[in-house]
Amino acid sequence: MLDRKFKISVSAIIAAMQSFTILPGQANNLFIEEKNSCREILLAEALVEYPFGWFYTLDEIEEIYEVEYYENNRLESFIRHENGKCINQCNNELSEIPAQFIETTLKILQQILDRKLTKYLFRLDTFHGHFFVTGEQFERKYLNLNTMEMMMKFVNDDSLGVLIHCAEHLALRKPPQTGVIDKEAYELIKLRNIIGWYDGESIEVVTAPKNELVGSGKSNTATIPQGFRGVGSITFKANINGEFSIKHADQTIRLDISLCDYYYH
Numbered sequence: 001m002l003d004r005k006f007k008i009s010v011s012a013i014i015a016a017m018q019s020f021t022i023l024p025g026q027a028n029n030l031f032i033e034e035k036n037s038c039r040e041i042l043l044a045e046a047l048v049e050y051p052f053g054w055f056y057t058l059d060e061i062e063e064i065y066e067v068e069y070y071e072n073n074r075l076e077s078f079i080r081h082e083n084g085k086c087i088n089q090c091n092n093e094l095s096e097i098p099a100q101f102i103e104t105t106l107k108i109l110q111q112i113l114d115r116k117l118t119k120y121l122f123r124l125d126t127f128h129g130h131f132f133v134t135g136e137q138f139e140r141k142y143l144n145l146n147t148m149e150m151m152m153k154f155v156n157d158d159s160l161g162v163l164i165h166c167a168e169h170l171a172l173r174k175p176p177q178t179g180v181i182d183k184e185a186y187e188l189i190k191l192r193n194i195i196g197w198y199d200g201e202s203i204e205v206v207t208a209p210k211n212e213l214v215g216s217g218k219s220n221t222a223t224i225p226q227g228f229r230g231v232g233s234i235t236f237k238a239n240i241n242g243e244f245s246i247k248h249a250d251q252t253i254r255l256d257i258s259l260c261d262y263y264y265h
Contacts, residue, residue, distance in 0.1 A: 055171035056124055058185055065120045070240050078243055078256035090260035093148055097259075101155040101198070102244065105257060108162065108196035109236065110246040111203045113253075117191050118166040121238040121255055128262075129164040129196075130224055131232045133157065138229040147232070151259055154231045160198040162234065163206075163224050167192040193222035235261045 056064070079088045079097055086097040109126075112118050118126040131154050133142065141157075142150055154160050167188045173179040193206045208222040224230055235258045242254030 054169060055176040056169050057171050057174045057176065058119070058182065061120065061124045061170065064124060065122055065238075068122055069238055072239075072241055074239060074241060075235060075237055075256045075258045075261045077258045077260035078237075079258065080243055088151075088259055090148065090151070095148070095152055097155050102257070104196075104198050104200070105162075105234070105236075106244055106246050108164070108203055109255075110248060111196070112164065112166065112194055113246070113248045115203070117194055117203075117205065118188070121236055121253065123237070124169040126164060126166040127168065127236060129162040129234045130230055131234065132161050132163065132224040132228040132230050133159060135227055135229050138231065142229075142231055150231050155259075158199045160231075161224075161228065162196045162198075163222065164194045164196060165192060165221060166194060189220055192220060195225070232259065233262065234259055 077089055079086050079102070081087075086099060086102055088095050088097050109121060112126065113121070121127065133154070137157075137159060142153060145153060167185070170185050170189060170192075171177070172181055172185055172189055174182040174185070191205050193208060194203055195206055196203045206222050206225070208220045236255055238253050238255040240254055242256045244257060245252050245254045247253075
């Protein structure tokens, strides 16, 4: 069994920021709003030092997932059912999340699983997404809103899009860094950038600016599309006590959803 104890590491923060480089031509895709989601996730994740390195093989990920799914270790601020409503608690503020937003989110995640674009909904594979709207919509509806106001706006916006990154800690090589390329891992990493829409459209795979896979999935990470602006983020985690559920491969997967947590362990 793999050791799952974590510790805070300043060096991990430095390493994460050093790896977060901006390629030529990407500058127009990076907005302050996106930094408030994508970069916060990067920094928060960097606080957790993974004792066996950042990347894991498919076998290792499967083993850890099976352990974590049955543990009672949930997100800190997951959306809860209370009196027939979905209640979100963030920074000691309570707000109601529309059922349609939850249903669409679950549908997007189920499509990703059903199309075999990801294997697991947890921290080593697929566990977060970045919300975005068009630049025009942002200027008209989101400008000057604080975090909570922006959240309550986008959960009611059927034009909302979400960029979900899969294979977050999947090693391209087996063993990681030094082994031969794992063909299954290669295909998953190649398709790791998924966009879902809250107007009912099907999910779509998008490509990163750099198509060649070099060393790991981090070389194949797309940002939100040009012309759109980030408005928030989402974190989700499959676990046996999860508040919501989806059907996949004749199985029921329970999971929690949070609009406030940037990472978990």
